[in-house]
């Protein structure tokens with residue numbers, strides 16, 4: 001039986017091999033802090049009972065979505081999964097509308113109909129987060145198909161977990177995207193567990209990215225704690241996609257610090273992973289790594305990094321107030337948005 | 347009699363069946379660590395070969411369970427209703443159809459335990475009450491327990507039944523306590539509830555209410571309340587929808603002349619629709635008022651608690667349904 005992947009060293013910084021604009025690096029730092037602070041707030045208010053239902057914290061994995069989405073334009077599409085808050089924030093979504101959605105309020109992204117697992121913002125290409133594993137991936141392939149048919153330049157990216165990489169839908173999608181040569185990026189967030197099950201016990205290959213060879217596309221294994229590496233790999237895949245070279249599978253190797261879902265009280269962490277393992281990954285915190293790089297490269301000061309963190313804390317605080325003050329949907333809204341061309345209800 | 351929680355009753359049934367017959371095994375996602383509670387201690391008691399954690403591949407492992415059943419095993423699969431969509435091809439194209447298509451050669455003693463977690467802010471992707479869709483498809487037996495004792499006894503019957511069965515476990519009842527008889531107190535030494543035998547939960551003379559799954563208990567509470575207002579409600583729990591015990595329902599309607607059906611599924615082509623049509627066809631002359639279906643609104647399950655609570659049949663809606671039958 002194989003266990004969790006080894007991690008190399010603690011808190012490393014890196015030299016910049018590619019030319020990334022400082023503004024983009026700071027934007028990535030901001031979005032990563034935004035996700036971190038959003039999730040911390042969500043955990044606080046969820047445990048205080050301010051809203052109910054499942055919520056899957058993205059803490060520890062921020063660099064994956066932020067690096068990937070930084071390589072995309074607003075006109076590109078993404079689709080995601082149940083661990084859903086990081087993806088829209090990474091793509092530039094609004095935290096106030098996201099928080100209001102978690103609270104089930106009318107000002108939420110989906111007017112309170114979707115909740116935590118189903119955020120979407122069609123105005124910036126977020127086609128929606130799916131609670132059913134693997135289910136949104138073929139849909140994202142459809143967006144790439146449209147780009148292909150219309151000869152347009154947008155790309156489509158689907159986020160999915162190591163666990164969902166075992167769904168037939170993933171494999172069918174990779175084959176489709178490959179044979180049709182679609183501008184598609186399959187982005188596996190390998191946090192190494194599906195609830196309590198280690199991916200080493202359920203994935204037949206060593207790395208999820210190894211699966212790409214079966215579909216004749218590049219499979220890239222990336223350090224998912226390193227946002228710059230995630231950005232570089234995705235930017236390369238986007239370039240391939242936009243220039244008609246077809247799909248890429250990227251695997252960001254990462255780690256979930258918190259338990260699978262808020263409110264899933266039965267799962268005790270010691271039962272399936274050790275404190276040492278969690279600690280070893282916390283030492284490679286994606287925020288620490290990016291800030292280390294920025295400071296050591298003279299691109300930002302400690303104070304500037306701290307200010308960005310503090311600004312996002314504020315913004316999340318305001319978003320939470322916004323959510324709290326937003327009204328619940330009215331009873332008659334139950335029937336809204338069922339149909340594009342409404343028909344009588346039976 | 348021991349007070350037993352619904353989810354423990356599931357666990358007892360599985361464990362007893364695994365102890366009784368070594369061909370019984372169980373598979374599902376994260377069942378070794380019993381994420382949903384029902385598979386507690388099974389790994390310890392029956393070992394890795396008979397307690398399988400699967401990859402997240404419902405179509406694949408549903409099919410593997412079906413295949414194992416064809417050659418003599420008695421698999422139990424743990425899943426949620428909402429994940430069954432992913433395994434639908436295997437459930438329909440294989441489990442439901444093989445025996446008939448192959449002229450009776452195939453026997454499929456496979457059980458799918460499908461939990462319905464609705465009513466708790468799980469939103470559209472995790473709140474399905476999908477039994478009516480399977481009722482429409484010949485070839486699958488359908489079980490809808492409403493209390494811990496029936497849960498246990500029906501699940502044990504499902505494991506022993508030679509046909510594919512889906513046990514729709516109502517997640518709103520997972521924490522429900524109820525009396526489950528001790529095996530030592532039972533003449534047969536164990537609790538097995540046969541399929542196709544409805545249970546009269548409350549006897550009454552004015553109106554018949556048929557409840558499905560969790561709605562049975564709400565209907566019983568309505569009956570208790572209306573009894574104080576001088577309205578006598580008979581509550582029937584069909585316990586299995588396929589096979590369906592028509593006789594108990596028709597006999598009751600013959601007595602009361604009025605029928606309400608409380609069904610947490612969407613109202614169109616629901617279990618309620620089917621029961622209403624049976625009574626309209628076969629019990630029409632007993633009816634003194636139009637049949638009332640009290641089922642879920644024909645919309646998806648909204649996340650917001652402000653909206654979700656409006657969707658399902660509840661105490662007020664069932665009460666109103668009963669009163670409508672008494673207006674005419």
Ligand SMILES: Cc1ncc(C[n+]2csc(CCOP(=O)(O)OP(=O)(O)O)c2C)c(N)n1
Pocket residue numbers: 082083131132133134160161162163164165189191192193194195260375402404429432
């Ligand atoms: C089709 C389907 N099966 C099972 C589930 C239940 N479930 C929700 S999340 C999860 C684990 C997912 O693991 P992974 O894909 O690695 O994503 P992670 O949670 O680690 O981000 C499971 C089993 C589901 N939502 N959909």
Ligand SMILES: [Mg+2]
Pocket residue numbers: 161162163189190191192193194195
């Ligand atoms: Mg995972």
